[in-house]
Amino acid sequence: MKPLVLAASARKDQDSLLRELFPVSRYEPCVLVSSAASARQLLASRNFSLVVIFTPLADEYGIRTAAQIASSFDMDVLLFVPADKFDQAAYTVRETSVFVLSLPVNRQTAWQAVSVVEKARTQIRQIQRQLIRSRDKYKELQVVSRCKLLLMENYRWSEEKAHRYIEKTAMDHSTSKVMVARILLDKMQARA
Incomplete structure (x- = not known):
């Protein structure tokens, strides 16, 4: 378009x-x-x-x-x-x-200004997309960290063991760590 x-x-x-x-x-x-x-x-x-x-x-x-x-x-x-x-x-x-x-x-100056404006907007959009990706990644890390904390609290696991459990479960089920963490959080919250 x-x-x-x-x-x-x-x-x-x-x-x-x-x-x-x-x-x-x-x-x-x-x-x-x-x-x-x-x-x-x-x-x-x-x-x-x-x-x-x-x-x-x-x-x-x-x-x-x-x-x-x-x-x-x-x-x-x-x-x-x-x-x-x-x-x-x-x-x-x-x-x-x-x-x-x-x-x-003059026409040349005007055309250059349009070019600069378009380039600036393109760069701003790229930065906005990167920020959105970074924010989403941060939110995913928060979910995984929260899940690890609850696993450590509820089962008296070390941080390393909780991390390995989430990671292994994700690999076993061919899904992401954040998806596993969300499912585990739902289960632990349902028990509470």
């Missing part, structure tokens, strides 16, 4: 830049709105890969909206602002995933 981009601009002269940055060969056709309110409404109902905002918008300037979208929807935002507003915009969105570019912008 191709990425979908939401573009917010009160001016219609950004169409050619958007077509160059997000060609239909790689992206779904951009969804274009003119106001922050319309952008928020669409974000609530559809999944977008990226939001592009050209300030000022029809109903507000757009800098704070960019920051709100980035934090509320966990989404990258590419914000185009006039050169005289660049410092203010960069300062306002400094702690968010909003990338600020000043207008006028």
